[in-house]
Amino acid sequence: MLTKRIVPxxxxxxxxxxxxxxxxxxRDAGDPVELAKQYAEQGADExxxxxxxxxxxxxxxxxxxxxxxxxxxxxPFTVGGGISSVEHVDALLQCGADKVSINSSAVxxxxxxxxxxxxxxxxxxxxxxxxxxxxxxxxxxxxxxSIPTEIDLFEWAQEVEQxxxxxxxxxxxxxxxxxxxxxxxxxxxxxxTLNIPIIASGGAGNVQHFIDTxxxxxxxxxxxxxxxxxxxxxxxxxxxxxxxxxxxxxx
Amino acid sequence: xxxxxxxxxxxxxxxxxxGASVVIINYGAGNxxxxxxxxxxxxxxxxxxxxxxxxxxxDKVIFPGVGEASSAMKxxxxxxxxxxxxxxxxxxLGICLGMQLLCKSSEEGNTKGLGVFQTxxxxxxxxxxxxxMGWNVIKDLRSDLFKGIKENxxxxxxxxxxxxxxxxxxxxxxxxxxxxxxxQHNNFYGVQFHPEKSSTAGAxxxxxxxxx
Numbered sequence: 029m030l031t032k033r034i035v036p037x038x039x040x041x042x043x044x045x046x047x048x049x050x051x052x053x054x055r056d057a058g059d060p061v062e063l064a065k066q067y068a069e070q071g072a073d074e075x076x077x078x079x080x081x082x083x084x085x086x087x088x089x090x091x092x093x094x095x096x097x098x099x100x101x102x103x104p105f106t107v108g109g110g111i112s113s114v115e116h117v118d119a120l121l122q123c124g125a126d127k128v129s130i131n132s133s134a135v136x137x138x139x140x141x142x143x144x145x146x147x148x149x150x151x152x153x154x155x156x157x158x159x160x161x162x163x164x165x166x167x168x169x170x171x172x173x174s175i176p177t178e179i180d181l182f183e184w185a186q187e188v189e190q191x192x193x194x195x196x197x198x199x200x201x202x203x204x205x206x207x208x209x210x211x212x213x214x215x216x217x218x219x220x221t222l223n224i225p226i227i228a229s230g231g232a233g234n235v236q237h238f239i240d241t242x243x244x245x246x247x248x249x250x251x252x253x254x255x256x257x258x259x260x261x262x263x264x265x266x267x268x269x270x271x272x273x274x275x276x277x278x279x
Numbered sequence: 280x281x282x283x284x285x286x287x288x289x290x291x292x293x294x295x296x297x298g299a300s301v302v303i304i305n306y307g308a309g310n311x312x313x314x315x316x317x318x319x320x321x322x323x324x325x326x327x328x329x330x331x332x333x334x335x336x337x338d339k340v341i342f343p344g345v346g347e348a349s350s351a352m353k354x355x356x357x358x359x360x361x362x363x364x365x366x367x368x369x370x371x372l373g374i375c376l377g378m379q380l381l382c383k384s385s386e387e388g389n390t391k392g393l394g395v396f397q398t399x400x401x402x403x404x405x406x407x408x409x410x411x412m413g414w415n416v417i418k419d420l421r422s423d424l425f426k427g428i429k430e431n432x433x434x435x436x437x438x439x440x441x442x443x444x445x446x447x448x449x450x451x452x453x454x455x456x457x458x459x460x461x462x463q464h465n466n467f468y469g470v471q472f473h474p475e476k477s478s479t480a481g482a483x484x485x486x487x488x489x490x491x
Contacts, residue, residue, distance in 0.1 A: 073413065102317065103477075104435055104476045
């Protein structure tokens with residue numbers, strides 16, 4: 029049976045991890061490669077690197093990092109952040125990234141999803157959607173959630189699926205950072221309306237939240253950052269508990 | 280491109296493991312860097328090449344592929360690799376789309392395959408999410424390719440099309456239905472999963488392939 033995936037997410041700036049990571053046994057907590065290797069050894073199923081570099085030089089450094097991750101890490105990984113062209117995606121894939129994640133650039137120019145899936149295949153195109161529930165309506169937000177739009181989450185998700193997205197990474201801004209659990213109602217609606225995998229993001233605080241998002245949210249994968257980076261939820265224990273709750277995971 | 284340079288037996292230590300050379304067929308289909316890196320982690324410098332001479336001279340050949348079947352087949356035809364590959368005598372490992380292209384045909388783009396494996400490639404039904412993306416198990420293992428690999432080991436898969444089970448099946452996976460996640464015919468091996476991305480078990484399979 030296809031297993032549910034646990035996906036740690038690392039913020040990268042100028043080729044280094046930021047936002048702080050508190051891992052024992054790490055010589056250099058800022059080195060994405062070392063952290064990625066550690067996560068792979070702990071049983072993470074995939075990794076996401078979110079590039080928050082503001083400059084072109086910073087993005088260049090990220091390409092070097094992607095190459096070093098591909099060289100040393102034996103599980104799949106996705107790179108996202110500021111990707112808006114076929115050329116940029118080509119460069120990332122050439123460096124060994126398995127998938128790319130696009131967000132605001134897809135909203136600004138939806139054809140980008142078609143262009144990327146036609147050229148590289150749906151399997152490497154993840155469309156990330158940040159949305160916030162206002163008066164019962166889920167509205168898509170841009171630029172890391174800072175700019176609201178009138179676009180409905182579910183309509184947008186269906187549109188990108190039709191345009192060739194291979195996967196949706198949905199972050200609920202209402203839940204992100206709260207550690208109160210994932211947006212399972214919206215997630216389960218996404219999972220039922222779409223026929224591509226859905227990655228849940230935003231709100232992970234404890235093991236039960238992961239159980240809930242796989243069972244109630246019908247998510248195919250769950251992404252989290254701080255609970256993993258600070259060792260609050262060790263991945264081996266998380267997966268063991270998921271298994272005990274009859275959720276198929278890779279052990 | 281330096282990767283395409285001619286490789287004579289004595290000129291380069293690259294691609295050698297106990298004197299064996301590994302060539303990854305480079306026909307423009309998908310991310311082959313990861314495969315090259317996976318061999319490097321095993322201590323082998325696999326060479327990327329589309330040169331028939333280099334491919335024919337290799338001790339082991341990797342036939343990769345990510346993307347769409349009909350356009351990949353078009354690229355193979357343009358370089359004449361479509362006639363070369365089925366004639367290879369050394370162990371050949373098709374990975375993902377590479378394995379699918381070795382089959383008789385694929386529903387994807389209505390593509391005629393290279394016909395090494397006597398099975399057909401079909402699209403998953405919409406009863407399951409397509410693509411299948413993530414880790415699933417391989418079972419009913421029967422090949423030296425899986426020496427030391429336990430039944431129900433997890434492998435990483437990303438695909439929308441699958442090879443139908445046949446008597447060349449050497450591993451099965453269940454996703455809505457049982458399909459062939461690995462095939463073997465004489466010196467030709469094919470795996471639907473990505474050993475290069477399947478952690479230590481995947482690395483073991485690549486190691487086994489090198490030892491064939």
